[in-house]
Amino acid sequence: MPVAAAPRSRYDGAMSDDYRQLLDATIQHLEGLKSRGARHVAVAPETLRALAQPPALAPKPAAAGLKPQIQTAAAPAKTGPALSLPPRKTTASAPSEIPAAPVFSPAPRLAPGEKAAAFAALRDRALACVKCPHLAASRKTVVFGVGSPDAQLMFVGEAPGADEDEQGEPFVGRAGQLLTKIIQATGLLRADVYIANILKCRPDTPGQAAGNRPPTPEERATCLPYLQAQIDLIQPRAIVALGATAVDGLLGKTLGITKLRGNWQTYRGIPLMPTYHPAYLLRNQAMSEKRKVWEDILKVMEKLELPISEKQRNFFLKA
Numbered sequence: 001m002p003v004a005a006a007p008r009s010r011y012d013g014a015m016s017d018d019y020r021q022l023l024d025a026t027i028q029h030l031e032g033l034k035s036r037g038a039r040h041v042a043v044a045p046e047t048l049r050a051l052a053q054p055p056a057l058a059p060k061p062a063a064a065g066l067k068p069q070i071q072t073a074a075a076p077a078k079t080g081p082a083l084s085l086p087p088r089k090t091t092a093s094a095p096s097e098i099p100a101a102p103v104f105s106p107a108p109r110l111a112p113g114e115k116a117a118a119f120a121a122l123r124d125r126a127l128a129c130v131k132c133p134h135l136a137a138s139r140k141t142v143v144f145g146v147g148s149p150d151a152q153l154m155f156v157g158e159a160p161g162a163d164e165d166e167q168g169e170p171f172v173g174r175a176g177q178l179l180t181k182i183i184q185a186t187g188l189l190r191a192d193v194y195i196a197n198i199l200k201c202r203p204d205t206p207g208q209a210a211g212n213r214p215p216t217p218e219e220r221a222t223c224l225p226y227l228q229a230q231i232d233l234i235q236p237r238a239i240v241a242l243g244a245t246a247v248d249g250l251l252g253k254t255l256g257i258t259k260l261r262g263n264w265q266t267y268r269g270i271p272l273m274p275t276y277h278p279a280y281l282l283r284n285q286a287m288s289e290k291r292k293v294w295e296d297i298l299k300v301m302e303k304l305e306l307p308i309s310e311k312q313r314n315f316f317l318k319a
Ligand code: URA
Pocket: 157, 158, 159, 160, 161, 164, 169, 170, 171, 172, 173, 175, 176, 197
C-alpha cells in the first residue's frame, strides 16, 4: 500500500520544501516500521520537543470541533461537565530503547501544544486520504472523530452512515442520538469523551439509493492506522468498542460480540469494553438488551472511578 505524502496543511506557509520532504520520508519510514510489527520507536524527549518546533507549529488556540477536556478533580470545571474524573495516573517517561519482546508500551505523553499540533496534522492527513479510491470518490466528508483529545473515555463505532457523511461528525444519526443519551446517563457530556469509527469514510453502496454496509477487511486494514494514531495520542483510560466491527477491528478477534460483550479486553495496553452497537438496541427494543449495554457501561464507570448513584445502578431493572 503506497504511503500518502503529508497533505498540504494550514502550516505549509511556514514549512520549507526540505522540511516537507523530510516529514514525508519520516512518515513513510514510520509506517513501514509499523506495518512490520513495530509498536514504538525510541525517541529522546529533546528530539520530540525539537520536532514540534521547526515548522512554527504554534499550538492551536482551540482546535475546531474539539471541546474542553474532562476536568480532573485537581482542576474543577467552572462550567460544563457535570462530573469530574479522578486525575490520570502519570506514566513513566518515554522508553529509551526498543525492547526485545513485543510488549506494548504506551507512546510518550506529549505536552499540550505538541499534542494539539500532532492531532491537527493527523486530522489533515485523514481528511486528504484517498487510500480507498472508491470511498474517496463516493464520500461527502471524511468523518475523523469528535470530542476531547484529552478524553479519558473513548467510544469506537463501525463507520459513518448517511447522516455522519453529511455532517462530518460521527454518531449524529438515530444510533448516535442513542449513544449520546448513554453517555449522558453516565453523567458525562459528549464533549468530555472522544468518539471515532473504525472507518473514516462512509462505505459506498453503488447502485443503491440508500442503505449501509459493513466495511470490508481491506477497508478496515487501510483505515485502522488513523484510529490507532488517534488512540495513541489521546491515550484514553478506557475504550468502549461498539459492536462486532469495532471489536474485530481493534482486537482482530472474531469470537462474536455476544460472547465478548461485558468482558474486559485490552487494546495496546488500554482496557477495552466490548458492548452492543446502539443501532442493535434500536432494532431490538427488549429491556434485557438495554440492560446488558448499561451493565457494560457501569463496568466502565467503575474502571474510571466515576460516582454511580442507586438510580444509575438500577436503570432498566424491574422495581
Ligand atoms: N454507526 C457507527 O458505527 N458510526 C457512526 O458514526 C454512526 C453510526
